[in-house]
Amino acid sequence: MRVPRVLGWIAFVWAMGFVAFCLGAPLGALLLRVFMSSGSHPEFVDLVGVWTVVQATVQQAFWSVFFSVGLGFPLGLWVGTQVSCGSRTGRACEILLGLPYGVPTVVAGLTGVLWLGRSGILAGLGFHSDWLYSLKAVILAHVFFNAPWIALAVAQARWRVAQDSDAQLEAARTLGASYGSRLRFVIWPSIRWPLASQSVQVFNLCTMSFALVLLLGGGPPVDTLETAIYSHMRFSSLDVGGAAVFALAELLINLVPWGLILYFRGRESHPVLILRGNKPDRFKNRGSRASQNLMSLGCIGACLVALLPYSALVWIFFKQRYFNSDFASEIFRPLVLSLGLALGASVLVTTLSIAAVMVGALTAKNHPRFQGILNLALALPSGVSVLVLGLGFWLAYGRWLDPFDGSFLAMVVLQATLFFPLSFRMLWPLAEAVQLPLLEAALTLGASPGRAFWLVEWPRWRGPILSSAAVVAGASLGEVAAVSLFYSEKLIPLPLLLTRWMAQYRFDQAQGLAFLILILSAGTIAMVKGRVS
């Protein structure tokens, strides 16, 4: 492909610069500190203790992924089969399935208590259960978080099957292949890697879950590696050595699945770049209009179930009437800051992801091995605890950047590092289906590379790019760990205001603020996705 070298090099420098500055330098500074520090003797590390926490973390994450896939896969397949990609129902499903990702963990924890608590909604209706404050509650909360996310990936992959392999599906159907056979031989090969990739992403999120595990898990033996990392930084004398052992365990747990995916995918014989034409989505209408409508309603209903827990918060919010002038004036500055942060993080992440995807696409053909390394390097942030990364930032850039004076830029960069793998995974399928013949044709006819890209590729990229930006913005609005490392009195975003109010006995107002954060983050995703679709 005659994509200009300069453009490729810019993308390469941008993506690699990110890896070097946002991952390499902080992690390097941490390692240096571990080796230089006299206070981090390895005898402190209790290997039995590490193993116990690793077991608990993996167990929790495994079951969370298992049930998320168990629910998300059939739901995504159903939505992807029954609803057409561009239809109104398809757009609605896409929006609904994307919303839970914007839910802040503290809100998810709160809704868990509101529903399953002893004085919760279910208990009020006479359904008493001992689920809350156990492993089951953590898994349930994770499943509500992640099953829609899995379903979305599967539905999108299924829609791509409808576009790319429509002829094969039709042929199989005509030849009398059962649904099982069509699923196995035509649909599954296209769905399995997005499903695997999303499952690993969910596994990573679950292994790094912190507040939700502590709040809903009921304490040990339900545990997480993040707690161990936190306690080593908090009560011990900044015991980076001890924290690093747990962080390393976390990194390994998170990167091994990525490595396996890349390995097995690399062994596949079919080329990474799929040459496809610009076929319209020829979704076949099956059944009567009435049954179609019924199916559409069913799909929307199933997607809405994922949002059911948060309805309790809406009800409580309107019952309590939190909004008044004091509430509004107190949240104004944090609200502006949070919105700015969301915008900054989503712009930075999106540009980085585009660059990384471009580098991946350019190297796919000629340097497949390099592409594997690149993929693994870009998956690194998925496996690094935000606490470890934040400490690395302090150590690496503390000379120029005073973390306690507050730094908007550091908050943006740290959040961008956290959310980058998510965006990268969302955009990567685009690189795998670059429309080479059309691009070549446009270039041959004299179009400039930029114009060729704009006319041929951009219509396909626009939707996923804006969707990923919206998801990152939504997630940024509710993110608390990264911002808590670089805030100051003048830079307090909404999630920190929420925790501060809770520490001041202002629990009712905190609940109102939690609802506002939920509306903002989910609303951002819904609004952008709605427009994009």
Add this chain to the structure above:
Amino acid sequence: MPAKGGLVKFRSAIPLYFLSLIPLGWAGVDLRPELILYTYDSFVAKGGPGAEILPRFEKLCACKVRALSAGSGAQLIARLELDYERAKPTAQVVLGLDQHLWDRAKSYIEPWGEWRPKGYSGILPELKAIPAKEGFLPFDYGIFAMMADREALQELKLSVPEKLGDLLKGEWKRNIILEDPRTSTPGLAFLLYTQEVFGKNVWDFWTALRTQWLTLAPGWDGAYGLFLKKEAPLVWSYTTSQAYHAEHGDKVGRYQAILFQEGQPIQIEGAALVKGNLSDPAARARAQAFLEFLISTEVQGLLSKTNWMLPSVRGVALPASFKALPQPKKLFQIRTRAEQVKQVLRDWDRAVSQAKGSR
């Protein structure tokens, strides 16, 4: 041509306008000497004690106080450590360390030597376990206690526990909310308190306690939020929580602090001079004056309702809600070393995480 003349006049007025801004800008520059203070979040937050105390001190010393908040007390240490590593000390005073953090903080603190803040002799003797020469000024303190929801206790037909061991009775199964000692200061205080009370048998107590707690919340706020949602009738908090509820409409005494026969642990919040940024005698004098101001009757009287803590100085007038607080028979002033905390947390982890049997 009037229009052109007007434009010329307007153009010539521009530099004058900017020149006129210079004295205004100059007037906006605060030339007062500065005192930099490291402190925790809720001290400087809206409604916190900082909003009352700092402007008063600024008036007194004709200086400007810049308070930099750093999250929790533990994060204050991280800040001091980073400043030390960067060889770039910023603050002259740190406020918000407690006795558990003192051992870690000591190397970054300027010892007092022979100097003592005016009014130091008025501090309650039980708060002076850390020798004065080390430089720790007890600023306020809180008494940890179980808070009980009497309404919930009645509903569940539970009687108030009288001693720590009562928490192991069957009736308290999944009826207590605690904080995780690995992530929360009150949680760590509870762990160290049980160690003081039970000595060698502490891990038997904790192994048995596993079935009793409903959850170990990541922090005090999370635990107290669950308690207010009636998830459990007991929560580990401070006695002053009772005063808070009394001041905010609890006329019938629904929320009450429960004291154990064994006594209660306390948390002493302190202030200190930071090493490395006090070479200027005027800066040192300002920092010392600030410490003295913190234990003045004026400031100590403000703490109860702004910080929901008890004053460290004798004879300070308290609101009625504070006078009504139950008085413990014994106070545990537990002081630990960093290595000791590591060891205790490791042993706790073994006792609780690796014990056999489900909760």
